[in-house]
Amino acid sequence: MRRLLRRIARLPLLRRLVRVLVPVRAQAHELGAILSASWRRSLQLRVVVSTLALSSAVVLVLGLVLQSEIAERLLQGKFAGALAQAEAGRVVLDSDLSGVDPDREGAQDTLTNALQRLTNSDGANPGSAGAGEFRAALTTGAGNGPEISAGPIDDVTREQRETVAEGGVSRQYTTVNGVPTLVIGQPVGTAGRELQFYLLFPLDAEQNTLNLVKSTLIVGGLVLMVLLAAIASLVTRQVVRPVRQAAEVAERFATGHLDERMPARGEDEVARLAESYNEMAGSLAAQIKQLEDFGALQRRFTSDVSHELRTPLTTVRMAADVLYASRDELLPALRRSSELLVSELDRFEALLADLLEISRLDAGVAELGAERVDMAGVVDNAVATVRGLADETGTPLVLMLPVGQYVEADPRRVERIVRNLVANAVDHGEGRPVEVTVGGDASAVAVLVRDRGVGLRPGEADLVFNRFWRAEESRARRSGGTGLGLSISIEDARLHGGWLQAWGEPGRGSAFRLTLPRHVGGHISASPLPLGPPDSDDEAPLTDPGAVSSVPTPPWGTPIPDRPRSRDDDDRLQPAERAIMDTGEDR
Numbered sequence: 001m002r003r004l005l006r007r008i009a010r011l012p013l014l015r016r017l018v019r020v021l022v023p024v025r026a027q028a029h030e031l032g033a034i035l036s037a038s039w040r041r042s043l044q045l046r047v048v049v050s051t052l053a054l055s056s057a058v059v060l061v062l063g064l065v066l067q068s069e070i071a072e073r074l075l076q077g078k079f080a081g082a083l084a085q086a087e088a089g090r091v092v093l094d095s096d097l098s099g100v101d102p103d104r105e106g107a108q109d110t111l112t113n114a115l116q117r118l119t120n121s122d123g124a125n126p127g128s129a130g131a132g133e134f135r136a137a138l139t140t141g142a143g144n145g146p147e148i149s150a151g152p153i154d155d156v157t158r159e160q161r162e163t164v165a166e167g168g169v170s171r172q173y174t175t176v177n178g179v180p181t182l183v184i185g186q187p188v189g190t191a192g193r194e195l196q197f198y199l200l201f202p203l204d205a206e207q208n209t210l211n212l213v214k215s216t217l218i219v220g221g222l223v224l225m226v227l228l229a230a231i232a233s234l235v236t237r238q239v240v241r242p243v244r245q246a247a248e249v250a251e252r253f254a255t256g257h258l259d260e261r262m263p264a265r266g267e268d269e270v271a272r273l274a275e276s277y278n279e280m281a282g283s284l285a286a287q288i289k290q291l292e293d294f295g296a297l298q299r300r301f302t303s304d305v306s307h308e309l310r311t312p313l314t315t316v317r318m319a320a321d322v323l324y325a326s327r328d329e330l331l332p333a334l335r336r337s338s339e340l341l342v343s344e345l346d347r348f349e350a351l352l353a354d355l356l357e358i359s360r361l362d363a364g365v366a367e368l369g370a371e372r373v374d375m376a377g378v379v380d381n382a383v384a385t386v387r388g389l390a391d392e393t394g395t396p397l398v399l400m401l402p403v404g405q406y407v408e409a410d411p412r413r414v415e416r417i418v419r420n421l422v423a424n425a426v427d428h429g430e431g432r433p434v435e436v437t438v439g440g441d442a443s444a445v446a447v448l449v450r451d452r453g454v455g456l457r458p459g460e461a462d463l464v465f466n467r468f469w470r471a472e473e474s475r476a477r478r479s480g481g482t483g484l485g486l487s488i489s490i491e492d493a494r495l496h497g498g499w500l501q502a503w504g505e506p507g508r509g510s511a512f513r514l515t516l517p518r519h520v521g522g523h524i525s526a527s528p529l530p531l532g533p534p535d536s537d538d539e540a541p542l543t544d545p546g547a548v549s550s551v552p553t554p555p556w557g558t559p560i561p562d563r564p565r566s567r568d569d570d571d572r573l574q575p576a577e578r579a580i581m582d583t584g585e586d587r
Contacts, residue, residue, distance in 0.1 A: 001448040044236045051232040052225060055473045059224060063217040070213050072154045074206045078132070078182060079171075085134060086184040086199045089118050092195055093138075093188045100190050111195075112151040122507040137198040138188070141165050156198050160185050164196045179204050188483065246277060258285040309352060313345070320345055351484075357483060361491040368495055369410045370520050375438050375445050376401035376542070378411050381416035383436060386426060395426045396433040405440040406435070408520045413492040417500070418447055420485035425451035428510070443518060445499075446529040450511040456504025465490045465503050489514075497521065503531050 017243065038045055096114045115136045137151030141161065155176045163170040164185040172183050180203040188197040245262060252260045261281060262274035323330070323338040330338065357366075379401055390397050418436075425434040429451035437448040455466070463469045468483035493500035496516050504510030515527040 044240045045232065047236040047240075048232045049227055052229055054219075055228045059221045063221055067210070067214060067217060071206075071210055074209060075203075078203065078206060081132065082134070082182055082184055082199065082201045082370065083171075085201075086186060086197075089136065089187055089199060090186055090197055092118055093195075097188060097195065100192075104192075107148055108150065111148065114138070115151050133202060135200040135202075137200065139196050139198075140193060141196055149378060151198070152200065153198070155181070155200060156183055156185065164198075167194075173203075176200065176202070202290060237248075238313065239270075242273070246273070249277075252279055253284075258288060260359045305355075313348065313352070317345055317349075326433075328433075345470075355484070357488055358491075361488070361495070366491075366495060368520070369412070370408045371411065372406055372408050373411050373414075374403060375405040375407055375409075375414075375440070376403045378409075378414050379418050379436060379438055379447055381411075382415040383422055385415075385419055386423045389423060390426050390434070393426055394431050395429050397422070397434050398435045400435070400437045402438060405438055405445045407445045407516055407518050409496055409516055410492075414493065414514075414516070417489040417492050417514055418449070421447075421490050421514070423448040424486070424512070425449050425453075425510075429453040432509075437529060440518070441526075441528040443522060444515050444524040444526070445518060446516075446526055446527050446560060447514045448511060448529045448531070449513075450509060452509035455506045455509050456502070458508050461502045461504055465500070498524065499527065501531055503528075503533075505533060508533055 012428060035236065039049075093114055096117065097110070100110050115138060118136055119134075135152055137153040137156060139149035139150065139153045139161075140147055155174075156173060157172065160170045160172050160183060164187060167187055170183075170185040172185075174181055174183055182201040182203060183198060184201075185196060185198040188195045242262075249260045249262050258281070261278045264271050264274035264376045317585045320338065324342045327335045327338045380399070383397060383399065387397065422434065422436060430453040432452040435448070435450045437450070439446050439448070463487050469489040493514060493516070497520070498514065498516040501513045501515075502510065503513075511531055513531045515524060515529075515530060517524050
């Protein structure tokens, strides 16, 4: 069988047929996609099609019922008239043939003449007008002698002849030369043996009437469908058009045109909807304007305060440096105070710098000094600034920095992001190794900082990028951060058009991943490095970052499972992971 199928597949005709059908299939698929998109996007189309489908079912059922009822009434009238005509014909033949012996010579002519008088007599047949046109037949049957017949006796079925021969009255519908015919048969008495009398009523007139009714119903149904489609389209348009206008106004309002309003006409439901929407839009516009003014005032206040604090801070710094330089000459208590003063001034200056940076980012005036750099060198420089902190805490830094991962980025901002992430990992890593990995693919470069410390509890991954947020007080920091590092880092990542994401589980550590497009303005849909839990519970670091495949990143706020987990994993672990990314594809 397989060999036969292969031979058939090699036939030139079949190959040509396949080549012809391929574009047809593609066009059919494209047409199906267009129809599917139109069905999903157009409420008016769905309403019109649904109305037509339901109306077609109703019209079809109604047409079948009407056709069946009309056909039954026609046949009932025909049947009643035929019975009356048959009875009248039997009475006439009884009087004409009561003294005739069918077995005598000349009986054939007698029967023929009797049928002619029957078909030509109007007054004697009161039922002829109601029954319509008919044909008559007489026969002696073949039971008790030679068969003598007159008229179209061959059009009568054998079963009906046997019934009439036994003395009964037979009524039967049959087809004669393609014409439906009603045949009524009954016995007629003579001087000799009984005759079989048959009347054949053709039903072609009734069939033509039914065909006319059927065609009328079909045409009327189609016209009704067209009218229903037009009516449904017009009625639906009256409802859909204001909805479309409301959607367009809402879209323009969402893009920043806060003065957009819906036209309100009349006093119906649509007018009330427009009035309610306009009131809501006016309230939202006022609140948005108030929030913008408040935000601008807040940013201006932060910037002004930061700038104004620099002058007294410089003076205090100079005095503190003088005291710190002569601390050996001071009393022990004063010596400790001078050291604390210098330390807190350092932290105060860092806080002022972060506040100024946050204010620039909030105001949208931050500039991106992008240049083509090797990510390995940038990360190495950032790690070098916190290596002293790692040495103090005894935290090993495991670096996997393959060279050649070039990216267009602002090296100062990227170094600040990595420095904040590594300092965070050292603070909460409990002296365990901190892994810093660089990886890339065709469209993006990523930096992954993973620690195996206390981790993050469920819900905390949603908060780590908030300003001035800290974990519980038991997690003592050694770097003396300002609480704005991760907030500035997420804004720096968004300024590059990239992602900064966090994952963590209690007891399994945490991971932060920075993903940047290779070119300014590029779009990324996946990260070259996985974010979730490590593949094994041992503390061996990753040895081949290039072997890690790209994993897609879901939209804002969707958890990111970086490896398939079993039902047991789901029951045992509840990871607190959070994808925080820039959803603006046009940036």
